[in-house]
Amino acid sequence: xxxxxxxxxxxxxxxxxxxxxxxxxxxxxxxxxxxxxxxxxxxxxxxxxxxxxxxxxxxxxxxxxxxxxxxxxxxxxxxxxxxxxxxxxxxxxxxxxxxxxxxxxxxxxxxxxxxxxxxxxxxxxxxxxxxxxxxxxxxxxxxxxxxxxxxxxxxxxxxxxxxxxxxxxxxxxxxxxxxxxxxxxxxxxxxxxxxxxxxxxxxxxxxxxxxxxxxxxxxxxxxxxxxxxxxxxxxxxxxxxxxxxxxxxxxxxxxxxxxxxxxxxxxxxxxxxxxxxxxxxxxxxxxxxxxxxxxxxxxxxxxxxxxxxxxxxxxxxxxxxxxxxxxxxxxxxx
Amino acid sequence: xxxxxxxxxxxxxxxxxxxxxxxxxxxxxxxxxxxxxxxxxxxxxxxxxxxxxxxxxxxxxxxxxx
Numbered sequence: 001x002x003x004x005x006x007x008x009x010x011x012x013x014x015x016x017x018x019x020x021x022x023x024x025x026x027x028x029x030x031x032x033x034x035x036x037x038x039x040x041x042x043x044x045x046x047x048x049x050x051x052x053x054x055x056x057x058x059x060x061x062x063x064x065x066x067x068x069x070x071x072x073x074x075x076x077x078x079x080x081x082x083x084x085x086x087x088x089x090x091x092x093x094x095x096x097x098x099x100x101x102x103x104x105x106x107x108x109x110x111x112x113x114x115x116x117x118x119x120x121x122x123x124x125x126x127x128x129x130x131x132x133x134x135x136x137x138x139x140x141x142x143x144x145x146x147x148x149x150x151x152x153x154x155x156x157x158x159x160x161x162x163x164x165x166x167x168x169x170x171x172x173x174x175x176x177x178x179x180x181x182x183x184x185x186x187x188x189x190x191x192x193x194x195x196x197x198x199x200x201x202x203x204x205x206x207x208x209x210x211x212x213x214x215x216x217x218x219x220x221x222x223x224x225x226x227x228x229x230x231x232x233x234x235x236x237x238x239x240x241x242x243x244x245x246x247x248x249x250x251x252x253x254x255x256x257x258x259x260x261x262x263x264x265x266x267x268x269x270x271x272x273x274x275x276x277x278x279x280x281x282x283x284x285x286x287x288x289x290x291x292x293x294x295x296x297x298x299x300x301x302x303x304x305x306x307x308x309x310x311x312x313x314x315x316x317x318x319x320x321x322x323x324x325x326x327x328x329x330x331x332x333x334x
Numbered sequence: 335x336x337x338x339x340x341x342x343x344x345x346x347x348x349x350x351x352x353x354x355x356x357x358x359x360x361x362x363x364x365x366x367x368x369x370x371x372x373x374x375x376x377x378x379x380x381x382x383x384x385x386x387x388x389x390x391x392x393x394x395x396x397x398x399x400x
Contacts (some may be wrong), residue, residue, distance in 0.1 A: 023356065032363055096348060118358035118359050
């Protein structure tokens with residue numbers, strides 16, 4: 001028979017659970033109720049200590065008493081769910097309140113589940129087990145994504161001239177997206193897209209990718225394939241669904257002369273258009289083997305010319321150039 | 335002003351419910367670890383029952399505050 005401790009398959013690390021309650025007896029009770037499942041259980045006496053322990057220990061689940069002196073459970077839950085570093089940690093609120101109003105407040109604070117006092121041992125254990133199972137899936141997805149991002153940074157590292165390109169693209173892309181009022185999920189996609197847009201270059205031979213001189217037509221065709229390769233590479237990751245169009249279409253042009261699919265006008269989604277613009281800007285303003293770095297004004301002129309030629313959305317280019325001039329002026333000003 | 339005392343009393347009732355839930359929790363736990371043939375089993379069951387009954391009164395007390 002396999003080891004079913006924690007409801008986990010063998011080889012999984014023991015789950016860590018943080019119990020937050022101002023009463024020692026309550027924390028001890030919860031720890032006793034969970035004891036048969038063999039988790040590592042630690043305790044915090046108030047919201048402030050809880051937030052510190054979450055940051056230090058990164059628990060897999062938080063059991064949170066609602067009624068505590070100082071910051072109550074709702075406030076702690078809101079803080080945890082607001083912070084990108086902790087929002088994926090499941091939070092179960094434990095309460096002696098039974099009114100539906102409190103349940104609603106708990107759900108609005110982002111709690112994943114709810115247990116009423118007196119806590120039923122079987123119910124508590126079942127809820128904890130099920131949330132830990134979900135936590136493990138999100139951890140796996142998270143690590144799949146970090147592997148891809150590491151891969152993207154490795155590709156960037158192959159070419160010394162593109163150092164910092166991914167970080168800048170993510171920053172520029174999010175700035176432009178925010179300026180035109182994109183929703184948070186689109187801003188997240190732009191952030192990831194900044195890092196992953198050239199992931200497909202992993203499939204391009206060094207001899208072509210790093211060639212110092214002019215590319216032949218055949219070699220250029222090989223380079224173009226990085227958009228399709230990257231799209232395929234991320235195809236099975238659901239969390240990258242919104243990022244894939246950026247990877248595939250960021251070299252398309254509005255007049256249909258781009259690659260890989262020769263899309264034109266509105267056929268090109270907004271997010272790839274954004275990354276396309278900031279990608280060109282970054283290429284222009286950094287030094288490459290075959291060219292010097294252009295100044296901000298020169299790069300702005302070139303982008304505007306590309307818009308006039310029908311390659312890029314004029315409005316997006318103008319807003320982005322405005323943003324760059326603003327931040328350039330700020331940097332120059334101090 | 336009689337109204338000013340209400341929030342305080344509500345907090346006291348929450349604290350009472352909180353303490354009773356500890357009694358219920360631990361006595362349930364010990365009861366589940368005590369074999370039925372153990373002479374203390376019946377006594378423990380009485381503690382659990384009484385603590386639950388005490389908790390069941392609290393919602394009525396809260397209602398009287400309104």
